[in-house]
Amino acid sequence: MTGRRADDLIRFTCKAMNCLIILFLLTPIAVTTLMAFDARDYLGPLPPPALSLRWFSAFFSDSYFLNGLITSVKLACLSVTISLFAGVATAYAVDRARFRGKEALVSFFLSPLVVPPVVTGFALLLFLSKIGVIDGFARLLCGHIIITVPYTIRATLASISGIDKSYTEAALILGANERHAFWDITLPLARTGIVSGAIFAFAVSMDDVAVSIMLTDAKTYTLPIALISSMRANFNLSIAAASVMLMAMTILLIVLLEKLVGLNRAIGQGTFR
Amino acid sequence: MQTSNEAVLTFDNVAKSFGGVHAVAGLSFSAVAGETLAILGPSGCGKTTTLRLIAGFEEPDIGTIAIGRESMIGKRPYERNVGLLFQHYALFPHMSVRENVAYGLKYRKWPKAEISSRVDEMLRLVQLEDFGGRRPQQLSGGQQQRVALARVLATKPKLVLLDEPLSALDAKLREELGAELKRILTEVGSTTIVVTHDQDEAMSLADRIIVMNRGGIDQQGSPSEIYSRPATRFVATFIGRSNWIGGTLKLNHSGGFANVVMESGTVLTTGNPGLGDEVAVKVGIRPERIAIVGTQEDDRMSGANQFPAMVVNAISMGAENHYHVICSAGTLMVVEPGGRGMSFSRGDRVKIGFRAEDCVLFPSRDAA
Numbered sequence: 001m002t003g004r005r006a007d008d009l010i011r012f013t014c015k016a017m018n019c020l021i022i023l024f025l026l027t028p029i030a031v032t033t034l035m036a037f038d039a040r041d042y043l044g045p046l047p048p049p050a051l052s053l054r055w056f057s058a059f060f061s062d063s064y065f066l067n068g069l070i071t072s073v074k075l076a077c078l079s080v081t082i083s084l085f086a087g088v089a090t091a092y093a094v095d096r097a098r099f100r101g102k103e104a105l106v107s108f109f110l111s112p113l114v115v116p117p118v119v120t121g122f123a124l125l126l127f128l129s130k131i132g133v134i135d136g137f138a139r140l141l142c143g144h145i146i147i148t149v150p151y152t153i154r155a156t157l158a159s160i161s162g163i164d165k166s167y168t169e170a171a172l173i174l175g176a177n178e179r180h181a182f183w184d185i186t187l188p189l190a191r192t193g194i195v196s197g198a199i200f201a202f203a204v205s206m207d208d209v210a211v212s213i214m215l216t217d218a219k220t221y222t223l224p225i226a227l228i229s230s231m232r233a234n235f236n237l238s239i240a241a242a243s244v245m246l247m248a249m250t251i252l253l254i255v256l257l258e259k260l261v262g263l264n265r266a267i268g269q270g271t272f273r
Numbered sequence: 274m275q276t277s278n279e280a281v282l283t284f285d286n287v288a289k290s291f292g293g294v295h296a297v298a299g300l301s302f303s304a305v306a307g308e309t310l311a312i313l314g315p316s317g318c319g320k321t322t323t324l325r326l327i328a329g330f331e332e333p334d335i336g337t338i339a340i341g342r343e344s345m346i347g348k349r350p351y352e353r354n355v356g357l358l359f360q361h362y363a364l365f366p367h368m369s370v371r372e373n374v375a376y377g378l379k380y381r382k383w384p385k386a387e388i389s390s391r392v393d394e395m396l397r398l399v400q401l402e403d404f405g406g407r408r409p410q411q412l413s414g415g416q417q418q419r420v421a422l423a424r425v426l427a428t429k430p431k432l433v434l435l436d437e438p439l440s441a442l443d444a445k446l447r448e449e450l451g452a453e454l455k456r457i458l459t460e461v462g463s464t465t466i467v468v469t470h471d472q473d474e475a476m477s478l479a480d481r482i483i484v485m486n487r488g489g490i491d492q493q494g495s496p497s498e499i500y501s502r503p504a505t506r507f508v509a510t511f512i513g514r515s516n517w518i519g520g521t522l523k524l525n526h527s528g529g530f531a532n533v534v535m536e537s538g539t540v541l542t543t544g545n546p547g548l549g550d551e552v553a554v555k556v557g558i559r560p561e562r563i564a565i566v567g568t569q570e571d572d573r574m575s576g577a578n579q580f581p582a583m584v585v586n587a588i589s590m591g592a593e594n595h596y597h598v599i600c601s602a603g604t605l606m607v608v609e610p611g612g613r614g615m616s617f618s619r620g621d622r623v624k625i626g627f628r629a630e631d632c633v634l635f636p637s638r639d640a641a
C-alpha cells in the first residue's frame with residue numbers, strides 16, 4: 001500500500017501548492033482593495049480602523065486623474081473601433097484570397113505577439129517625430145491601434161475561417177450578391193469572435209503602459225500613466241482607489257465575455273495567447 | 274409539368290483542372306426540361322466539380338455551359354437562377370426555418386405578402402408546416418433536408434442541383450426520403466441533376482443516368498439500359514455485381530452468337546460483341562441471371578450455358594439467397610430470391626445455367 005500512500009502525499013502537496021499560489025496572487029489585490037477604503041489620511045498599519053469612500057472622491061476631484069481617465073476611455077473606444085474595422089476587413093480578405101504564402105500570413109496573424117511593446121512604442125515615437133506628428137492624442141491613437149489590431153484580426157480571422165464555405169455559397173446561389181452574403185451570413189456567424197476580440201482589445205488599450213509612456217506628452221496622458229507619475233510625485237491612496245476601479249472594469253469585461261462566448265472557449269481557441 | 278424536349282442545360286466540351294489534376298475533361302451532355310438526370314461515378318471522378326461548374330462556383334478552363342439558350346460563362350452564381358441542395362444542407366444556423374426558406378425570395382424582390390404565402394406553400398409541400406419557427410439545429414437530419422429542399426424550390430429555379438442528397442442519412446431514412454424526394458420533384462416538375470456515387474440513389478431518383486469515370490462520360494441511358502447493357506467494363510463493374518470469366522473469343526458466323534474458350538478448355542456461348550476473332554476477353558454475367566437447380570431437375574434448366582457445379586458457400590441475406598458455386602467456368606456467385614428459406618446448402622451438387630444474351634463481353638485490356 002506504499003504506492004497508494006505516495007499518491008496521497010503527492011495529491012496533498014499539489015493541493016497545498018495550489019492554495020499557496022492563489023494566496024500569493026490574491027493577497028496584494030486584497031490589500032490594495034482594503035487600503036482603497038481606508039478612512040485614515042496616512043498609511044497606517046492594517047487593518048484600517050474605519051472604512052470610507054474618501055479616496056474614491058479624492059480620485060474624482062483630482063483633475064489630473066480625471067483627465068487621464070477621459071483620455072484613456074476616448075483612446076480605447078476610438079482605437080478599438082478603428083482596429084475592429086481594420087481587423088474585420090483584413091480577416092475577410094485573407095480568408096477569401098487564394099495566393100502563395102497565405103498559410104504563412106495566417107499563422108503570422110495568429111501567432112503570439114513577438115515585438116515587445118516597449119520596442120513598438122519607441123519605434124513609433126521616432127517614426128512619428130520624423131514625419132512630424134506631434135499631437136499627443138494622435139500619437140497615442142497610432143500606438144493603441146498597433147497594439148489592439150492583432151487582437152481584432154486574430155479573433156475575427158479565427159471565427160471567419162471557421163465558417164463553413166457552403167453557407168456563403170448557399171446565399172450566393174439563392175440570389176444574394178457578395179455584399180448581401182457578407183452582411184447576412186459571414187458577419188452574424190462571426191459575431192461572437194468579433195465581439196470577444198473587441199473586448200480583449202479594449203482591455204489591452206485601457207491597461208497599456210509600455211507603449212503609451214513613450215508617446216505621452218504633458219497635456220495628453222492615459223490613466224495608467226497618470227497613476228504611475230503621481231505615485232512618484234505624491235503618493236496617496238487615490239491610486240489604490242483607481243486600481244480597484246480598473247480591476248472592477250476588467251471583471252466586468254470578463255463577465256461580459258463569459259456571457260457572450262464563454263471565456264474558456266475564447267482563450268481555448270488560442271486567439272489570445 | 275414541362276414536356277418539351279428543349280435542353281435546359283448544355284455542356285459542350287467542358288474541361289476544368291486544378292493545378293494539373295484534370296477534374297473534368299471534355300464533358301458534353303445535356304439535360305432536357307422536366308427530367309431528372311443522375312451523374313453517377315466513383316469518388317474523385319469529377320461530380321462535385323461538374324455541379325460547381327453549373328452553379329458558377331468554378332469557371333471552366335475551356336468549353337461552354339448554357340442554361341436554356343443563354344451562355345453561363347462569366348455569370349456569377351446569383352445571376353444563374355439555379356437551385357443547389359448542398360450535401361450537408363448548409364441551412365443558415367442563425368435563421369429560423371421560415372427565414373431560411375424565404376431567403377432567396379427576399380433577393381428576388383418579392384412583395385412581403387407573397388413571400389409569406391410562398392413559404393407556407395413550400396413548407397406544406399415538404400410537410401413541415403408546424404416547424405417554421407424552429408432553428409435548423411432543432412430538426413432531425415431528414416427534416417433538415419426537407420427544409421433545404423423547400424429553400425431550393427421556393428425560388429422556382431430553372432434547374433435544381435442535388436449533391437448526394439441521401440448520403441448523409443441513415444439507411445432506413447434514405448429509402449423513405451428517396452421516395453419523398455422523387456414525389457416532390459415530380460410534383461414540382463423541375464429539371465433536376467443529381468450527383469452521386471451511390472447507384473441506388475441514382476437508380477431510384479433518375480429518369481436518365483450519366484456514368485462518369487475520370488472526368489469523362491462512359492455511358493448515358495436509362496437506369497435499366499445501364500444495368501443490362503453496360504457500354505464499358507468500368508460501367509459493368511461499377512453498377513451492380515458481376516461474375517467475370519476470362520477467355521479467348523472465337524467468332525462463329527452463323528447467327529449472332531460467338532464462343533469464348535477458357536484456359537481450362539470450357540466453352541461459353543455468348544452474344545457477338547463486334548470484337549475481332551481470337552481477342553482476349555472478359556465475360557461478365559450478373560449473379561441474378563444465373564439459374565441454379567438440383568442435378569435431377571435438368572429439364573427446368575434453360576440457356577445455352579449449363580454446367581454441373583458444387584455449392585461452396587450458401588448465405589441467406591433475407592430478401593436474397595447468395596450462393597458461391599464452383600464449376601468448370603470457375604467460382605461464380607449466384608443470387609436467387611429469398612424469403613422461402615435456402616434451396617441448397619454447402620456441399621450440394623447442383624446445376625447452373627445462363628443465357629448467351631445475358632453475357633457482356635469486353636476486351637481484357639480494358640480497365641475495370
Ligand SMILES: Nc1ncnc2c1ncn2[C@@H]1O[C@H](COP(=O)(O)OP(=O)(O)OP(=O)(O)O)[C@@H](O)[C@H]1O
Pocket residue numbers: 291292294295296297314315316317318319320321322323470
Ligand atoms: N478545389 C480543388 N483544388 C484542387 N483539386 C481539386 C479541387 N476540387 C477538386 N479537385 C480534384 O479534382 C478531382 C475531382 O474532384 P471532385 O470533387 O469533382 O470529385 P467527386 O466526383 O465529387 O468525388 P467524391 O465522390 O469523392 O465527392 C479530384 O481528383 C480532386 O482531388
Ligand SMILES: [Mg+2]
Pocket residue numbers: 320321322
Ligand atoms: Mg463530391
